[in-house]
Amino acid sequence: MVEFLQFTLSGAVFGMIYAVVALSLVLIWRGTRLLNYAQGGMAMFTTYVALEVIYRTGSYWAGFVVALATGVVLGAVCQLTIIRPTLNKPPLNAVIVTIGLLTLLEGLAGIFYGGQYRSFPTAFSITGLKVGTTPLGVSRYDVFVAAAVLFTTLALAVAFRYTSAGLRMRAAAFNATIARLAGIRVARVLTVGWALAGLLGALAGVLVSPSTFLYPNSMDTIFVYGFTAAVIGGLDSPVGAVVGGLLLGIALSYAGGYLHSGADLVPMVALGILVLVLMVRPDGLFSATQVRRV
Amino acid sequence: MTMQTLPRRLGVAVVTAVIVWFLSVKLDTFRDYQIAEVAIEVTAVAGLTVLTGLSGQISLGNGAFMAIGGYTTALLLLHLNWPFIATLVASAVVTAVAGAIVGVAAARLRGPYLAGATLMLGVALPALASAYQGIFGGDQGLNVTFTTPAFLGAAFPLTRWQAWVSTVVALVTLVLLANLCYSRIGRNWRAVRDDEVAAALDGVNVAVARILAFVVSATCAGLAGSLLAIVTSLVAPGAFTITLSIALLTAAVIGGLGSLPGALWGSLLIVLVPTYVTDVATSHGLSSSAGSNIPIAAYGAVLILVMLAFPQGIQGGLMRLLALFTGPEPKARTSRDAPAPHVTPPADEMSASHHEKEGTT
Numbered sequence: 001m002v003e004f005l006q007f008t009l010s011g012a013v014f015g016m017i018y019a020v021v022a023l024s025l026v027l028i029w030r031g032t033r034l035l036n037y038a039q040g041g042m043a044m045f046t047t048y049v050a051l052e053v054i055y056r057t058g059s060y061w062a063g064f065v066v067a068l069a070t071g072v073v074l075g076a077v078c079q080l081t082i083i084r085p086t087l088n089k090p091p092l093n094a095v096i097v098t099i100g101l102l103t104l105l106e107g108l109a110g111i112f113y114g115g116q117y118r119s120f121p122t123a124f125s126i127t128g129l130k131v132g133t134t135p136l137g138v139s140r141y142d143v144f145v146a147a148a149v150l151f152t153t154l155a156l157a158v159a160f161r162y163t164s165a166g167l168r169m170r171a172a173a174f175n176a177t178i179a180r181l182a183g184i185r186v187a188r189v190l191t192v193g194w195a196l197a198g199l200l201g202a203l204a205g206v207l208v209s210p211s212t213f214l215y216p217n218s219m220d221t222i223f224v225y226g227f228t229a230a231v232i233g234g235l236d237s238p239v240g241a242v243v244g245g246l247l248l249g250i251a252l253s254y255a256g257g258y259l260h261s262g263a264d265l266v267p268m269v270a271l272g273i274l275v276l277v278l279m280v281r282p283d284g285l286f287s288a289t290q291v292r293r294v
Numbered sequence: 295m296t297m298q299t300l301p302r303r304l305g306v307a308v309v310t311a312v313i314v315w316f317l318s319v320k321l322d323t324f325r326d327y328q329i330a331e332v333a334i335e336v337t338a339v340a341g342l343t344v345l346t347g348l349s350g351q352i353s354l355g356n357g358a359f360m361a362i363g364g365y366t367t368a369l370l371l372l373h374l375n376w377p378f379i380a381t382l383v384a385s386a387v388v389t390a391v392a393g394a395i396v397g398v399a400a401a402r403l404r405g406p407y408l409a410g411a412t413l414m415l416g417v418a419l420p421a422l423a424s425a426y427q428g429i430f431g432g433d434q435g436l437n438v439t440f441t442t443p444a445f446l447g448a449a450f451p452l453t454r455w456q457a458w459v460s461t462v463v464a465l466v467t468l469v470l471l472a473n474l475c476y477s478r479i480g481r482n483w484r485a486v487r488d489d490e491v492a493a494a495l496d497g498v499n500v501a502v503a504r505i506l507a508f509v510v511s512a513t514c515a516g517l518a519g520s521l522l523a524i525v526t527s528l529v530a531p532g533a534f535t536i537t538l539s540i541a542l543l544t545a546a547v548i549g550g551l552g553s554l555p556g557a558l559w560g561s562l563l564i565v566l567v568p569t570y571v572t573d574v575a576t577s578h579g580l581s582s583s584a585g586s587n588i589p590i591a592a593y594g595a596v597l598i599l600v601m602l603a604f605p606q607g608i609q610g611g612l613m614r615l616l617a618l619f620t621g622p623e624p625k626a627r628t629s630r631d632a633p634a635p636h637v638t639p640p641a642d643e644m645s646a647s648h649h650e651k652e653g654t655t
Contacts, residue, residue: 035406035409082598086601093547093601096543096601097601102594104591104594106590107587107589108587108591110590110591111587115586224414224417224536227410228413231411235406264424264425266421267414268418268419268422268425270414270417270418271417271418274411274414275399278403278411279399279402282403282407284407
């Protein structure tokens with residue numbers, strides 16, 4: 001029973017990370033109908049920047065803030081320079097451009113920092129919390145991770161719901177032409193979407209790197225599970241991204257904990273869940289029923 | 295027209311074979327290995343370009359089919375001592391079945407949902423080899439012994455023989471695929487890609503067409519995996535990473551989606567660019583970490599630049615160049631074969647119509 005509780009809680013913490021990555025993918029998907037395969041690579045890159053700042057200043061929080069800011073800038077710059085020219089081209093072109101960006105970033109990280117694994121500091125203690133004598137399987141730092149993700153997600157939700165900038169973004173995602181007719185600068189809104197996605201990715205990178213270590217490919221697995229979470233939830237739904245992330249995180253934690261030679265079977269379990277969900281709902285759990293036009 | 299195309303394709307294949315034969319004899323062992331690499335890549339990419347370009351389905355998991363082909367070959371060579379040609383056929387059959395299973399699951403999925411499912415397949419399947427060490431040899435993988443046939447003599451270099459075998463398999467695959475694309479099956483794929491409902495109304499069985507495309511592309515990947523096993527003398531999970539699956543799709547799109555010559559250009563690019571840059575980097579005496587990572591960065595930059603410069607891929611760019619010299623005549627042909635169903639509407643409406651469509655992955 002204690003084991004079950006531990007697996008659930010630690011799975012939920014990892015699920016939070018998947019949820020952030022999924023959310024960043026959903027943000028870009030809703031705006032540009034494009035899946036950003038470089039999302040993990042961008043997060044890896046901003047985390048290296050954070051590590052550099054932490055080394056130089058000795059302050060975790062300076063690195064944290066700089067990473068998020070770099071994420072915003074990187075997202076916006078990438079959208080403006082290489083994504084925007086692909087928007088009127090065949091759709092797979094943009095996909096290949098993001099794959100190229102991912103490769104470029106991983107190569108650059110390797111050139112500057114080498115391929116070795118680097119440990120990343122945490123803001124809080126990583127010794128497990130206990131209730132009485134029962135260990136919970138999560139640490140103070142894990143609580144911070146969950147809190148940071150929840151706070152960011154809620155802040156985004158509030159911003160989308162109650163600010164005029166949020167309204168503009170929702171309008172542009174709903175129908176670009178109508179939004180444009182209403183005087184919204186859709187192109188600018190798309191850039192803002194990429195900047196926000198860059199911020200979320202940077203957050204995920206900084207939060208997860210203490211447990212995965214940091215190296216040029218360190219975010220690949222996180223990206224794959226984040227992508228899977230987004231697909232499970234439905235790519236148009238931010239709520240779906242969060243639910244998908246938590247669901248996947250907890251399920252994979254059970255698989256890794258309970259299955260014999262679990263670590264190697266975790267991806268298979270993820271595939272099983274994904275296929276199961278897509279068989280029942282081909283557009284994800286939280287998709288609105290859509291009529292395909294003839 | 296159809297009467298003339300088959301001899302023409304065979305002619306192109308024979309000419310290519312002669313060129314490869316000439317190169318393999320003239321160049322050194324390392325180049326022979328690269329010829330084999332390109333041939334393997336082309337075999338897999340050609341199948342994927344048919345799947346994505348003609349039937350309109352995406353797969354980010356064809357590396358998994360390569361793994362199935364590779365392990366089938368390795369296990370049959372290891373335990374049953376089958377001749378290679380038999381293991382090649384067996385690998386094709388096994389991956390065809392696997393492709394059918396995935397195809398059935400994939401037939402309902404669209405765009406990014408299909409991309410996500412196949413991506414996860416590409417991650418999960420090779421991990422099975424690590425999970426079941428007893429059969430698949432775990433992370434170390436299985437060793438494959440492959441030798442030159444006796445009639446070539448003992449001094450004949452193995453890599454040259456590997457290059458020949460790979461090239462022959464690649465060319466046969468390409469000729470068969472070319473015929474398939476212009477047959478009724480190929481036309482059905484294009485019809486399904488452009489408009490499912492219209493295709494169904496015309497009597498095309500949409501589900502069967504889509505599944506068949508997956509079977510064909512998986513079979514090609516299986517053949518490539520089988521070749522990879524004998525060329526690298528090893529099948530291990532590390533050879534079939536998600537990077538491989540993504541590289542296959544990249545080659546298909548960069549070369550020109552739906553075009554078989556494009557599959558060759560794309561494969562040449564993704565095999566040769568990293569090696570070329572490595573040569574340049576090491577000849578300038580760069581440190582090892584920079585030296586090994588500059589090719590990766592350069593490869594990424596090349597992908598971005600090629601995609602921005604040639605929206606229709608390399609083959610599309612070549613056709614456009616050709617049209618500049620010969621006038622608009624051959625253009626008509628390219629536009630009929632053109633991969634992308636998205637004929638460009640005016641820029642303004644494009645992004646709008648984009649939103650109602652299923653969009654990109």
